[in-house]
Amino acid sequence: MYYIYILHSVNFGRYYVGFTSNLKKRLKYHNKGSNRSTRAYRPYELIYFEKFVFKTEALKRERQIKKFKGGKAFKLLLSSWDGGAVKRAGL
Numbered sequence: 703m704y705y706i707y708i709l710h711s712v713n714f715g716r717y718y719v720g721f722t723s724n725l726k727k728r729l730k731y732h733n734k735g736s737n738r739s740t741r742a743y744r745p746y747e748l749i750y751f752e753k754f755v756f757k758t759e760a761l762k763r764e765r766q767i768k769k770f771k772g773g774k775a776f777k778l779l780l781s782s783w784d785g786g787a788v789k790r791a792g793l
Contacts, residue, residue, distance in 0.1 A: 705746060705760065718743075
């Protein structure tokens with residue numbers, strides 16, 4: 703299983719869009735400061751994710767979301783998300 707995800711910086715209000723095959727591990731990786739591009743904006747909370755069977759589909763969706771990051775489509779995506787899904791997934 704593959705995932706695209708959106709993280710929200712708790713202290714800075716920034717967003718990060720990424721791709722992984724292990725969502726829990728990846729969130730810990732970002733919050734530990736192991737990723738150079740996100741280190742300065744820790745801590746992060748997972749606010750959105752989508753599951754994919756095929757890696758190619760996940761990467762295509764990640765690129766699509768990154769293209770409209772910050773625009774109306776990005777805000778619509780976030781507003782339509784059921785935030786309880788993250789809690790139900792145990793993340």
